[in-house]
Amino acid sequence: MGSSGLAATLRAAAALLRLDSEWDWFVTLNAADYPLVTQDDLIHVFSSVPRHLNFIDHSSDIGWKESQRVQPIIVDAGIYLAGRNQFFQATEKRDTPDGFKFFTGIFRSPWVILNRRFIEYCIFGWENLPRTLLMYFTNVMLPQEGYFHSVVCNSGFRNSTVNNDMHYMVWDDPPQMEPHFLNITHYDEIAESGVPFARKFRENEPLLDKIDDRILRRWRHRPVPGAWCTGRKKWFNDPCSQWSNVNIVRPGPQAEKFRKHMNQILEESLSGNNSCTQ
Template structure:
């Protein structure tokens, strides 16, 4: 038992160090601008009452997924937002350099300087707590590099937006900036024994390469010092709550990290448990992650892959994002064409784009966002207005269940 206890404390210590130390080893490849350019952009980005919010995206992937990452980045791109991309230790240094070069080569990314690529990769195993450590570190870096954003959004290479950024910005424009969109429940069911009473060790916390987690033979009691909540790992979290868990002036986030270091799929429970046990945040919780999934019956560990047969239901769901997709599936082309108005190499269209479709034949480019105007102007589609109505409805009920 002494050896197990030591390994548990070691894993927790590494998890905390990953979460709270903001590394300087990330590539600023996409923002090689002069000081005057940055000042101009900062002046253009208004942050006052009535202006759209700013989203900070944490986009994660692994080796062999550069094209999917770039496609997703372009699909969710807007000059107002911040983007931080991480390829885990399943990728090579060459792949990470290639990704940074791809970001740097895009004129719009370079001009607005709002896309960063993590230069250092982290080993992760989705079964263990290393994914949580990487996510918290990504949030810490975003806090460090930008003071402007309002919500932290997690995406993976298997995700894709099913609304435009103008739609999403419009939907959140009147939402109180302290609200958190977190799918959650306190009904643990089978998970109580399989995840919270079993002890898992995640070697990816202390190894350079992705490593498979393993379970210890010992078990432990369900905690009674706090109430456990679980749900979807895909979240939209307020800046104030991210500061709460990263800076952890209160001791609860640190205690939870110590516990969740040895919990299977901890990224599906840490944020839920932290927010629902924090008096100052419990009433900022909205029980919805604005994601569209299709599950098998009975459900497996992951949702089913989406294709064209899911298109109508997916769009009618009024969700903001959907998963999982196979890279290059035809349904993504349909989303690009019918929703995002995105060319094969361009970014998602928004009011800030000044290109006109009638100019395509003259310029030879299908990208409508090669020239731009006021980045604070947005123009939602009718679907964006419906999303705003949905968000206004779901935020009426807050708290943890």
């Protein structure tokens, strides 16, 4: 909780902008996420997606979050105290801002896939909006669940949103603070979902081994293989210990499921039901 997580995300984005000029999307994940597609699958499907889109689960219907997430004032101790991640909370609350419309994830969703142009807008701030919202979200309890959502929907990028965070999760109804832990009984639905990421898992969860074996074709303690792996596949030799052109991709069966899922959410986005006006 607190703004140090958002600061780290923005710093990472700024570093990537400086390091390379050819990437198209910035994908945010954390240690609780696990891939359901190979890197080749991901690149293959996104290669045909319009580059102006931003995949971000968002809504302005914040409900109970207004009093418990928007109005409380906190100070993130992690910004100036080494080795601490607690935060300090003020006794009073502040009014919900009227200078911009507050957006947040429908299902507590800080996970986003943002296009390069929008990341440049947030980092370089050629308008005051990104910096103004960053100052406000510095004292919000969970800023990563609302900063990018609010910036995109209050800016000229509002028509670029696809209301989806590309994650498979199982929630209570109504949703609680965190999704359920996934287990082996969820495998069939996960495999057919077509989404590229899932969360969250217990340590040493057998479901992860099944995903590695059947979906990612990943050997234990080795990377997920791709077309870039050119070594011979033997039980004692890692084929990815040798590589060639990393720009060559070889999509697998899961890529087709991912493409169908992508086409579906893009069609829903074109219907206008997922715009920032809601």
